[in-house]
Amino acid sequence: MSEYIKLESDKISEGVKTIMDLGGHGLLRCVQCGACSAVCPGVKAGFPVLCRMLIKKILDGQLEEIIEDSSSWGCQACNRCTEVCPQGVRPQEVVFAFRRYQANDLAFSTSAITSQMNLHAYGHAVFTDARELRAKVGLPPEAPTSAYNEKAQKEIQTLLDNSPMGELGIF
Ligand code: SF4
Numbered sequence: 001m002s003e004y005i006k007l008e009s010d011k012i013s014e015g016v017k018t019i020m021d022l023g024g025h026g027l028l029r030c031v032q033c034g035a036c037s038a039v040c041p042g043v044k045a046g047f048p049v050l051c052r053m054l055i056k057k058i059l060d061g062q063l064e065e066i067i068e069d070s071s072s073w074g075c076q077a078c079n080r081c082t083e084v085c086p087q088g089v090r091p092q093e094v095v096f097a098f099r100r101y102q103a104n105d106l107a108f109s110t111s112a113i114t115s116q117m118n119l120h121a122y123g124h125a126v127f128t129d130a131r132e133l134r135a136k137v138g139l140p141p142e143a144p145t146s147a148y149n150e151k152a153q154k155e156i157q158t159l160l161d162n163s164p165m166g167e168l169g170i171f
């Protein structure tokens with residue numbers, strides 16, 4: 001049986017408020033049913049602190065215990081959790097709010113840094129050079145994306161260079 005966490009409005013912790021302010025607005029509606037975890041590819045891939053478990057840890061006030069956990073960076077933003085949640089929690093938004101919380105504390109996983117570097121170099125967090133394959137199937141080799149558009153790429157780099165990530169000096 002799932003654990004049900006109910007917080008009185010005057011007992012909401014600073015941590016919960018912080019995650020809600022960072023975008024996890026539906027947090028308090030969670031009834032810990034686990035439907036989101038059951039369909040989450042990140043959970044299936046072995047990232048334990050996503051969906052139901054992430055929300056439980058936040059509501060339990062265990063933010064500091066999980067701040068270094070890399071699970072949130074395993075979220076694929078597929079929104080399956082959002083589709084199945086009976087409470088309208090929008091768990092993916094909670095996951096991204098938690099990522100922002102981690103980023104504010106500079107708690108990045110290696111995989112997150114790699115994807116940020118790809119974003120800076122190509123405009124895509126995950127990038128594969130598909131020119132050969134595209135040419136083989138009769139498409140123009142260069143896809144119409146920032147990866148092959150110098151102006152767009154420069155704009156992305158300007159944004160990233162002037163973000164808190166840029167201040168870390170990883171680009
Ligand atoms: S959006 Fe993220 S947390 Fe939600 S099901 Fe997809 S991978 Fe899991």
Ligand code: SF4
Pocket residue numbers: 029030031032033034035036037051052055084085086087088089090091
């Ligand atoms: S599906 Fe919704 S209510 Fe159920 S555990 Fe996930 S977030 Fe909570």
